[in-house]
Amino acid sequence: MEASRPLIATVKRGSLDDGPGIRSVVFFKGCPLKCTFCQNPETQDPEPEIAFRSEQCIRCGSCAGACPEGAVDLDDSNRIRRDRCVRCGICAVVCPGRALYFIGRYYTTVELSELLLRDRAFYRYSGGGVTLSGGECTLYPDYVESLLHLLKVAGIHVVLETSGYFDYGIFEDKILPYVDLIYYDIKLMDRQAHIKHTGRPNELILENFHRLVSDAEVEVHPRMPLVPGITATRANLSAVADFLYKTRVTSVSLLPYNPAAVEMAPCLGRPAPKLPGNFMKPEEEREIYAMFSELLEGMRDGCLIAPERELKETFLFNKI
Ligand code: SF4
Ligand code: SF4
Structure with missing residues (x-):
């Protein structure tokens, strides 16, 4: 399979969870990372x-x-x-x-844009649009550029969900001009832990994040998946809070643990990861939010937490 001909794992229409308003979400197959806790393991392999x-x-x-x-x-x-x-x-x-x-299905960009545009009335009335997810769509810059061009001509709002593991120059040239909002995953700050749990080091991801926040005009919203014993530890939460605060972002979302990998991996003929098979209990989530709030409050220069916004797990940084 050519890198410019990605397979699409699925197109989810009517999503309310992947950006503002009602959205269609395109899940690309293929990812440079191999996170043990990936909630869409069927999107990791670029092949059918x-x-x-x-x-x-x-x-x-x-x-x-x-x-x-x-x-x-x-x-x-x-x-x-x-x-x-x-x-x-x-x-x-x-x-x-x-x-x-x-x-895994191949669509030409015209076919895919036509499918996505079927719901344009819903996008318009809800303030929604299209979200590119995966997998990692930035693996296919030429295809994504072509698709986004078609969507932008039609006036569609575009969200991109990314692991941040991409060549910045190519991304800046081919994809960034078409994107309205980026959801950027920050998982682990410790390099060795990042390699162990995702298969790749984290320098490129952190550098790209820094460049995007500093240079790009698009809104970049960091998100951190909470995985018990891996990302949701006090040491990692503290390091993430410190990194984000110094990067001068204005908010971050902590995403509750999703055990989809435990169920899905065996369906694909892979061993189930050694992770909890259930969602976090509300009290566990509250405990982590409280810990994160406490870490932010303790940071120099001060910051204000406003978790009562529309997403309870979204924290706002208020720099003095
Ligand atoms: S199990 Fe047999 S029929 Fe099914 S995909 Fe594999 S080779 Fe093809
Ligand atoms: S035996 Fe099971 S998996 Fe095979 S075709 Fe019948 S229903 Fe499908």
Whole structure:
């Protein structure tokens, strides 16, 4: 697959969670990071994938009969022998219950923009638009430039969700001019911990964040996923608060832990990460917000926390 021809894992229409208003969210396949806690693990691999959900299987055997590679084993709880599977998708076509399903579809930018523009009336009346997510859409700068050009001609508000692991020059040239708001993930401040849990060091991510906040005119909103024992530790929260405050951003959102990786990874034939299988309890979230508030209040120059805004987990920095 060429880097300029990304696969799209899914297009979610009518989202209320990925930026202002009602939005369509495009989940690109492919990411330079491999976060153990990724809540969309099906978007990490740039190639097409087959997922299997055993609870939806009616054991009809159609998949075994159709597979040209002999890669389906009805007695195996994972159903697919990944060492034989060539990801052709035939088993998913014949599966009556969508227990097997194919992830990854190619759209031309014209096809994708036409799909996204079907909801333009909703965007207009709600103050919404389109959000590019993933995966990491900045892996495909030419494709994204072409898509965003089509959306901007139609006057669509664009949010970009990014891990920050990109070549700044290419990003600045091809993508940044079309983006209205950037949601930028800040995960771990310790370099070794970042490598351990995401597969990459964090210098490029932090440098790019600094440059964007300093130089770009677009709004950059940092977000931090809370993962018990990994990102949601006092030491990491403290380091993140310090970094953001010095970077002179005005707000940050702490995103409650999402255990999707624990459920989804085995469906893709990968081992489940050693992480909690449940969402955080409200009291655990409150404890972390309180800890973060306390850390901010203790910072030199002072700052004001206003978690009562529309997102309770969004903190505002008020620099004196
Ligand atoms: S994707 Fe193709 S090769 Fe893989 S299990 Fe299904 S039918 Fe067989
Ligand atoms: S085709 Fe689908 S429902 Fe039938 S045995 Fe295979 S996975 Fe199960």
